[in-house]
Amino acid sequence: MRDRAALFEQIYAASPWPMLMLGPEGELLGASDDRSDAEPAAGDDMPLRDRARHYLGLLRGAVPWLTPQAVDSVRTLASGALVHERLHLRRTEWGACLAVIDRSEMQTPPPADAQTARLAALGFMVAGVCHEVTNPLTSLHSIVQILRAERQPSQELLDKGLNNIAVNVKRILDISRRLVTFSRVGDEPRARFAVDEAVEEALYVVRHEGLMQHVELQRQADAAAVVFGSIGQVREIFLNLLVNALQAMDGRGVLQVATRRNGTGVEVTVADSGPGVPEALRSRIFEPFFTTKLDARGTGLGLAISNEIALEHGGCIELRESGRGAVFCVVLPRAPA
Numbered sequence: 001m002r003d004r005a006a007l008f009e010q011i012y013a014a015s016p017w018p019m020l021m022l023g024p025e026g027e028l029l030g031a032s033d034d035r036s037d038a039e040p041a042a043g044d045d046m047p048l049r050d051r052a053r054h055y056l057g058l059l060r061g062a063v064p065w066l067t068p069q070a071v072d073s074v075r076t077l078a079s080g081a082l083v084h085e086r087l088h089l090r091r092t093e094w095g096a097c098l099a100v101i102d103r104s105e106m107q108t109p110p111p112a113d114a115q116t117a118r119l120a121a122l123g124f125m126v127a128g129v130c131h132e133v134t135n136p137l138t139s140l141h142s143i144v145q146i147l148r149a150e151r152q153p154s155q156e157l158l159d160k161g162l163n164n165i166a167v168n169v170k171r172i173l174d175i176s177r178r179l180v181t182f183s184r185v186g187d188e189p190r191a192r193f194a195v196d197e198a199v200e201e202a203l204y205v206v207r208h209e210g211l212m213q214h215v216e217l218q219r220q221a222d223a224a225a226v227v228f229g230s231i232g233q234v235r236e237i238f239l240n241l242l243v244n245a246l247q248a249m250d251g252r253g254v255l256q257v258a259t260r261r262n263g264t265g266v267e268v269t270v271a272d273s274g275p276g277v278p279e280a281l282r283s284r285i286f287e288p289f290f291t292t293k294l295d296a297r298g299t300g301l302g303l304a305i306s307n308e309i310a311l312e313h314g315g316c317i318e319l320r321e322s323g324r325g326a327v328f329c330v331v332l333p334r335a336p337a
């Protein structure tokens with residue numbers, strides 16, 4: 001418990017925004033203004049702790065919340081002034097974190113904010129990263145100890161040891177590569193683009209890698225579905241969803257990728273004919289490092305990173321109900337004409 005309090009303190013100190021820590025049933029575990037050196041919120045007449053009930057009432061879905069999400073809140077102060085805030089919920093190993101970002105003076109964040117948001121998202125993952133990297137490192141350490149203890153290790157022991165070392169090193173490299181790509185932000189141009197350009201680029205990559213040879217692709221495009229943002233980042237979302245779909249189908253089956261405009265938004269659905277996501281796992285798949293691909297193929301970062309990118313673009317990713325197979329839907333706001 002003391003460890004957790006220390007972890008919360010670190011997160012509060014690192015976060016540029018007020019933060020609430022929630023338990024698995026939505027109970028309040030801590031608030032950043034509990035800290036003795038916390039600065040009082042400028043002009044606010046209610047402590048953060050006391051606002052928790054209002055914020056929890058705005059979150060979508062039942063506890064435990066299905067997906068990390070961003071929702072907007074508007075509150076009236078005693079002075080009559082309105083406070084516009086955006087709430088970012090992320091699931092954690094102890095429950096969830098809720099960051100409260102005051103957007104009263106800034107309904108649309110300037111591009112410079114993208115970097116801060118991205119770094120904050122990485123901050124959420126730090127505890128998990130340490131845990132995930134420590135496991136393979138501990139294995140590596142034991143293997144080295146075992147091999148060292150043997151004066152003349154047999155060929156069989158050597159082969160086993162080297163194989164184990166290779167698997168663990170690959171895992172650390174995979175995690176580190178994904179996080180490095182994710183942290184590189186700010187140098188990417190942001191512009192209007194047809195979302196199908198990003199979809200086609202991602203499809204090109206999976207085809208080029210030979211992952212689609214035995215898959216029937218059913219495609220529905222919409223050239224007028226235009227969004228604003230970084231095409232490279234949005235392509236990353238589709239790449240992750242396509243790879244997941246193809247892995248779930250074991251490279252064989254029907255893949256449906258459909259783009260449509262929908263009111264003020266654009267929707268791209270990626271539906272596969274695989275086994276679908278079991279009910280019991282639906283609430284966990286967007287958590288960083290959650291993976292069922294235990295043969296070392298998966299880092300469990302694909303959906304977590306994709307969801308962050310969608311949120312940064314003002315959208316979200318939903319796992320939709322379907323009779324069979326998994327249906328992931330990426331919703332992004334349409335770019336103003």
Ligand SMILES: Nc1ncnc2c1ncn2[C@@H]1O[C@H](COP(=O)(O)OP(=O)(O)OP(=O)(O)O)[C@@H](O)[C@H]1O
Pocket residue numbers: 240244245248272274275276277281285286290291292293297298299300301302303304326
């Ligand atoms: N199309 C799908 N069908 C069935 N299960 C899926 C599908 N997509 C994701 N999942 C489940 O969600 C989990 C998390 O997916 P995510 O992409 O975040 O990580 P991963 O695919 O396991 O690893 P990585 O993306 O790093 O290769 C998967 O391990 C799998 O259990």
Ligand SMILES: [Mg+2]
Pocket residue numbers: 240243244298302303
């Ligand atoms: Mg994946």
